[in-house]
Amino acid sequence: MLRAVERKIEQFILELDDDNTVMLYKKLPVGKRLRAKLILKIAGESLSAIKLSAVVEMIHLASLLHDDVIDDAYVRRNRPSINALYGNKSAIMLGDILYSKGFYELNNIDSKVSKIVSNAVTQLSLGEQADVLLANRFNSSKEHYMKMIYQKTASLIEACAYSGAILANKNPIPYQTYGRNIGIAFQIIDDILDITSSSDTLGKPSMHDFVEGKTTLPYIYLYEKLNNDDKTKLISLHKKELSSDELNWILAGFKEYNIIEKCIKEAQTLVEEALSLMNKEGNISLQKIAKDMIDREF
Numbered sequence: 001m002l003r004a005v006e007r008k009i010e011q012f013i014l015e016l017d018d019d020n021t022v023m024l025y026k027k028l029p030v031g032k033r034l035r036a037k038l039i040l041k042i043a044g045e046s047l048s049a050i051k052l053s054a055v056v057e058m059i060h061l062a063s064l065l066h067d068d069v070i071d072d073a074y075v076r077r078n079r080p081s082i083n084a085l086y087g088n089k090s091a092i093m094l095g096d097i098l099y100s101k102g103f104y105e106l107n108n109i110d111s112k113v114s115k116i117v118s119n120a121v122t123q124l125s126l127g128e129q130a131d132v133l134l135a136n137r138f139n140s141s142k143e144h145y146m147k148m149i150y151q152k153t154a155s156l157i158e159a160c161a162y163s164g165a166i167l168a169n170k171n172p173i174p175y176q177t178y179g180r181n182i183g184i185a186f187q188i189i190d191d192i193l194d195i196t197s198s199s200d201t202l203g204k205p206s207m208h209d210f211v212e213g214k215t216t217l218p219y220i221y222l223y224e225k226l227n228n229d230d231k232t233k234l235i236s237l238h239k240k241e242l243s244s245d246e247l248n249w250i251l252a253g254f255k256e257y258n259i260i261e262k263c264i265k266e267a268q269t270l271v272e273e274a275l276s277l278m279n280k281e282g283n284i285s286l287q288k289i290a291k292d293m294i295d296r297e298f
């Protein structure tokens with residue numbers, strides 16, 4: 001079924017009748033198509049579900065194209081990003097094309113679904129803005145972090161589950177909660193991976209997020225545990241290139257207070273709640289997607 005989604009995206013792009021767009025689209029690495037899988041699992045294999053999956057994946061691709069420009073990121077899925085290969089202008093314009101074509105096609109599916117998805121894209125954009133603004137100074141507020149990751153990441157995943165249920169005439173509420181929970185869990189794990197995955201060149205964590213100013217959940221929990229002097233020290237390390245000693249000092253703090261385990265547990269709890277909702281719905285096929293959220297490489 002995912003092949004049908006790939007074909008639908010290709011069809012939408014060919015309809016634009018623009019060689020440069022086709023050329024650039026082919027340079028994009030194919031991702032996990034998580035959002036499409038979710039919609040198809042909930043809504044079944046109808047034409048509407050395939051169209052919606054294609055639209056959401058195009059919107060998601062557009063958001064990543066823009067995000068890589070905003071984050072000055074030159075690698076995406078282990079390959080050079082479009083901004084690295086062709087510059088920021090090309091990345092932004094390709095994002096605009098995918099995004100606007102996606103929106104045009106969204107209007108041909110279902111009016112309720114189009115409201116849900118377009119609202120999620122507003123949330124996505126507000127979330128990206130909040131991510132950038134929160135990175136200006138050390139953010140110690142878990143509430144602000146949770147709201148931001150809900151908007152930036154979970155809102156679109158929630159909208160996929162919710163709209164999939166609407167297309168299949170199912171009660172959408174448990175699916176909405178399922179989507180929200182796995183979306184938040186996904187971002188918490190993503191933020192943990194920035195700390196626990198070793199960078200190829202350094203052979204130890206790059207902790208790129210903190211260097212960029214992003215105070216993700218582990219840093220918020222570490223801050224809560226530290227005494228006043230160490231709180232000041234942690235803030236002084238925010239948004240700067242870290243020496244080996246500074247990096248190890250932060251890692252030692254994570255270890256001393258079991259911070260990474262605490263964050264993983266929090267993501268697991270969200271996923272378990274999502275799983276139990278789907279058990280009640282009798283939809284166990286959604287279990288694998290939920291488990292894949294947390295069983296990623298630490």
Ligand code: FPP
Pocket residue numbers: 059062063064066067071073095096099121124125128152153
């Ligand atoms: C990745 O976050 C970014 C997002 C999930 C959302 C980005 C949203 C926008 C740029 C606004 C919407 C724009 C359009 C065109 C729809 P990250 O930087 O934490 O993750 P990463 O490690 O994958 O880059």
Ligand code: MG
Pocket residue numbers: 067068071073
């Ligand atoms: Mg990014």
